[in-house]
Amino acid sequence: MADKLKITLVKSPIGAIPKQRATVEALGLKKVNKTVEMPDNDAVRGMIWHVRHLVKVEEI
Structure with missing residues (x-):
C-alpha cells in the first residue's frame, strides 16, 4: 500500500x-x-468505499 492517497x-x-x-x-x-x-489506512479506505461513485483516488 502507498503512504498517502490523493482523493x-x-x-x-x-x-x-x-x-x-x-x-x-x-x-x-x-x-x-x-x-x-489522506493517509492510506483502513478507516480512510472504508470511507472512500462508501462514496466511491463520487470520488477519484490516486496512490501517492
Whole structure:
C-alpha cells in the first residue's frame, strides 16, 4: 500500500443520501474538483468505499 492517497471529489454529493454527504465532508472535500491528501489506512479506505461513485483516488 502507498503512504498517502490523493482523493478528488468529481461528482457533487447534492443528490446523495445524507450519510454519504457527511462522509464526503469528513474526508475534507467541500467543492467539486478539490483534492485532499489522506493517509492510506483502513478507516480512510472504508470511507472512500462508501462514496466511491463520487470520488477519484490516486496512490501517492
